Amino acid sequence: MREPFTLIKDRYLLIDSWTKKDSNLVAGFTTKNGGVSQKEYQTLNIGFHVDDRLVDVQANRRLLAEDLSFSLNCWVGAEQTHETYIQRIGRSDAGRGAIEYESSFKRTDGFYTSEKNILLTLCYADCVPLLFYAPKQGFIGATHAGWKGTVGEIAGKMIKAWQGEGISANEIFVVIGPSICSNCYMVDDKVIHRVQKLLEEYDEKPYNLISEGQYQLDLKHLNAIILEKSGVPKHQIDISTYCTSCHDDLFYSHRRDKGRTGRLMSFIGWKEE
Numbered sequence: 001m002r003e004p005f006t007l008i009k010d011r012y013l014l015i016d017s018w019t020k021k022d023s024n025l026v027a028g029f030t031t032k033n034g035g036v037s038q039k040e041y042q043t044l045n046i047g048f049h050v051d052d053r054l055v056d057v058q059a060n061r062r063l064l065a066e067d068l069s070f071s072l073n074c075w076v077g078a079e080q081t082h083e084t085y086i087q088r089i090g091r092s093d094a095g096r097g098a099i100e101y102e103s104s105f106k107r108t109d110g111f112y113t114s115e116k117n118i119l120l121t122l123c124y125a126d127c128v129p130l131l132f133y134a135p136k137q138g139f140i141g142a143t144h145a146g147w148k149g150t151v152g153e154i155a156g157k158m159i160k161a162w163q164g165e166g167i168s169a170n171e172i173f174v175v176i177g178p179s180i181c182s183n184c185y186m187v188d189d190k191v192i193h194r195v196q197k198l199l200e201e202y203d204e205k206p207y208n209l210i211s212e213g214q215y216q217l218d219l220k221h222l223n224a225i226i227l228e229k230s231g232v233p234k235h236q237i238d239i240s241t242y243c244t245s246c247h248d249d250l251f252y253s254h255r256r257d258k259g260r261t262g263r264l265m266s267f268i269g270w271k272e273e
């Protein structure tokens with residue numbers, strides 16, 4: 001499979017096929033490099049909630065805003081809770097959660113908008129970033145899916161929300177971003193039972209039994225199956241081969257770094273022409 005992300009600068013990767021087709025679209029994922037944070041957060045930590053110094057997180061965000069030519073006044077961010085609430089963003093929301101945690105959207109793990117000059121941002125360290133794009137109708141969106149959000153079918157909820165806006169599933173393109181690979185992600189029976197329930201009528205099994213009660217789970221593949229179940233054509237779903245845990249040189253990983261680490265960011269927005 002072709003890798004949808006290309007490293008543009010040390011700080012970020014862009015989704016090639018989308019941003020080449022539409023030069024006003026900015027869509028991609030950050031790395032852990034090129035920032036100012038210290039210790040376990042070195043260097044480009046984007047997360048406000050991980051005990052890093054606030055001034056360093058703000059400085060990192062400013063560096064990215066400059067790189068992307070997307071002012072912080074236009075960013076929106078969330079207090080993510082591994083649930084499945086999705087917020088539609090309007091023009092007046094611009095700037096919420098951009099330079100401090102307090103103003104961000106509470107209890108939110110997904111955003112979408114049809115407005116220009118809004119950068120939808122969400123934070124990750126191993127969880128799955130999903131970026132959504134309906135070029136014809138001018139809609140963009142993003143979700144954050146760890147195992148809870150994934151089995152809660154946040155990916156399918158975004159498709160339903162867009163169907164409610166008059167967009168059919170076969171007009172939606174999705175990119176599944178850098179996140180933990182199945183070799184690096186072991187889960188127990190509790191998680192696998194939820195996955196099995198979800199895939200009852202499905203042949204594809206995105207997990208392997210390794211030992212008694214221990215499974216490798218492919219969260220990216222599971223999200224792709226959920227999207228297909230929701231009607232998104234398979235050839236419109238691209239999956240990144242980057243693993244946040246394997247690629248120590250590029251990414252933070254919650255599992256690899258034993259919980260003390262920084263946060264990466266997915267971003268998608270249109271610049272006004």
Ligand SMILES: [Zn+2]
Nearest residue numbers: 181184243246
């Ligand atoms: Zn891996």
